[in-house]
Amino acid sequence: MRFVIIAAGLLLASPASAADPIQGEWIVQGGGSKVRMGVCPGDASLLCGVVSWLPAAETNDLDSKNPNAALKGRRILGSQTVMGFKQSSPGKWAGGKLYDPETGKTYSGKISMNPDGTLKVQGCVMMICEAETWKRD
Numbered sequence: 001m002r003f004v005i006i007a008a009g010l011l012l013a014s015p016a017s018a019a020d021p022i023q024g025e026w027i028v029q030g031g032g033s034k035v036r037m038g039v040c041p042g043d044a045s046l047l048c049g050v051v052s053w054l055p056a057a058e059t060n061d062l063d064s065k066n067p068n069a070a071l072k073g074r075r076i077l078g079s080q081t082v083m084g085f086k087q088s089s090p091g092k093w094a095g096g097k098l099y100d101p102e103t104g105k106t107y108s109g110k111i112s113m114n115p116d117g118t119l120k121v122q123g124c125v126m127m128i129c130e131a132e133t134w135k136r137d
Contacts, residue, residue: 021091021113025052025137028121034137037111037119040084047093047111049082051101065104076101085111098123 026035034053040046054061054077061076071079085096091113098109098121107123114120114133122131 020047020087021117022047022093022111022119026119026134027137028134029132035082035134037082045086047082047085047087047096048080050080051077053077061101063101063104065101067104082109082111085109 023038024036026037027033028035032055033051035049036052037047037049040048059075059077062072063074063076063079064072066072066074079101081099081101083097083099085093088094093111094109096109096111098107099105100107100123105125107125109124110120110122112120117136119134119136120131121134122129124130
């Protein structure tokens with residue numbers, strides 16, 4: 001199972017969350033998209049993400065595999081794909097969801113900073129988990 005999360009955050013950083021190293025722009029594993037990670041709209045205590053960049057040929061791609069019929073016509077670029085993560089300690093977030101527009105599936109997830117400054121993004125279905133490493137843009 002390969003899951004590619006094209007995610008990025010909405011990011012209106014509040015003073016309390018501005019210091020967290022996860023906030024900012026990230027290049028997903030493989031370089032096929034970028035994500036902006038930051039606080040969720042409506043709840044500055046949670047981490048969210050939105051797709052902030054796609055290759056030029058994909059900028060108008062629609063979320064056609066979304067199981068919600070009302071969202072199938074939205075553009076992937078700018079869509080929220082990292083949702084509702086709670087900080088468990090500095091640089092570590094859990095309890096949120098990761099949406100993969102390539103498959104239309106949503107995964108439970110964990111996000112954490114690696115010692116080398118990269119980001120580990122892990123998605124799980126049942127007891128099966130896969131992780132990607134994202135690099136700061």
